[in-house]
Amino acid sequence: MTKTTLVIKVGGSALGSLDTSLADLVALHQSGLRPVVVHGGGDLISSWLKRMGVATRFVRGLRVTDAETMRVVAAVLAGLVNKELVASITTLGGRAFGMSGVEGGFIRASVADPELGYVGSALEIDLRPLNDVLKAGYIPVISPICLQKITGGGGPGVLLNVNGDAVAGQLALSLRASKLVFLTDVAGICDASGEVIPYLSPEEAKGLISSGVVSGGMIPKVEACILALEKVQVARIIDGRTPHALLREMEDGEGGTTIGRTR
Ligand SMILES: Nc1ncnc2c1ncn2[C@@H]1O[C@H](COP(=O)(O)OP(=O)(O)OP(=O)(O)O)[C@@H](O)[C@H]1O
Ligand SMILES: [Mg+2]
Numbered sequence: 001m002t003k004t005t006l007v008i009k010v011g012g013s014a015l016g017s018l019d020t021s022l023a024d025l026v027a028l029h030q031s032g033l034r035p036v037v038v039h040g041g042g043d044l045i046s047s048w049l050k051r052m053g054v055a056t057r058f059v060r061g062l063r064v065t066d067a068e069t070m071r072v073v074a075a076v077l078a079g080l081v082n083k084e085l086v087a088s089i090t091t092l093g094g095r096a097f098g099m100s101g102v103e104g105g106f107i108r109a110s111v112a113d114p115e116l117g118y119v120g121s122a123l124e125i126d127l128r129p130l131n132d133v134l135k136a137g138y139i140p141v142i143s144p145i146c147l148q149k150i151t152g153g154g155g156p157g158v159l160l161n162v163n164g165d166a167v168a169g170q171l172a173l174s175l176r177a178s179k180l181v182f183l184t185d186v187a188g189i190c191d192a193s194g195e196v197i198p199y200l201s202p203e204e205a206k207g208l209i210s211s212g213v214v215s216g217g218m219i220p221k222v223e224a225c226i227l228a229l230e231k232v233q234v235a236r237i238i239d240g241r242t243p244h245a246l247l248r249e250m251e252d253g254e255g256g257t258t259i260g261r262t263r
Helices: 012-017 019-030 042-051 067-091 127-135 164-175 202-210 218-228 245-251
Strands: 005-010 034-039 096-100 107-111 120-125 139-143 145-148 159-161 179-184 234-239 257-260
Touching: 005 012, 005 019, 005 164, 005 218, 012 042, 012 067, 012 179, 019 034, 019 067, 019 139, 019 245, 034 067, 034 127, 034 164, 042 067, 067 096, 067 139, 067 145, 067 159, 096 127, 120 145, 120 164, 127 139, 127 164, 139 164, 164 179, 164 218, 179 218, 179 245, 202 218, 218 234, 218 257, 234 245
Parallel strands: 005 034, 005 179, 034 139, 096 139, 107 145, 179 234
Antiparallel strands: 107 120, 145 159, 234 257
């Protein structure tokens, strides 16, 4: 029997308050589910860039990434954040395996827009390295650093910074996951008056981007949900700062915002 696959995006902004969610993750894995974790680390990257005197700015929720920024993004995301997450899950008794999109050429990307620098989009996923990790019984913990697609051989490999939400959405689609869950630092998608919207169809969600109600870091999340919903039943955006957010999500799925084809 194939196990239920969940793709869980852990927002960098919710990282500091994740202790109970990581314990939940271990419990869900031990109960026979197959979680795949993708993480961000936006706030930590910004603070390391500041420490190193590198200015940063965002366009449509994506960080403009020059060569120096790319080095810091890779060091912080694929290094510090990824290893701390794997260390915490391991200390909690879980089996976690840290990787990025680079390992085994797992996720390749193209430069999205030269104006954004080393930012990748149009992801191509080779599921083999991931499936090997899953088959070996690990929770993959994935940092969204990807390898640039190249035509022709040779030359140095180029790293690209891909938004974690985009990686989570594409992975959920490729894996035909049962569910895509975003743990973030807000209670859900809010309307213009700040109230959480419990349910959105993909079309309604798209409309919120056009109208500007969804902005900044919420844009790539909504876009990832819309993409994944081609094959995935349901996508959820929930508050990762609340105690046992993940366990509660799997028990009753209350709170936050559901984006789905059926209500
Ligand atoms: N309509 C909206 N409802 C809720 N949040 C919104 C909305 N529009 C924009 N946002 C912003 O989106 C943010 C969440 O995205 P953000 O990229 O900051 O976090 P994350 O993706 O969880 O973390 P990371 O990028 O580090 O992985 C919220 O903190 C909020 O400021
Ligand atoms: Mg984000």
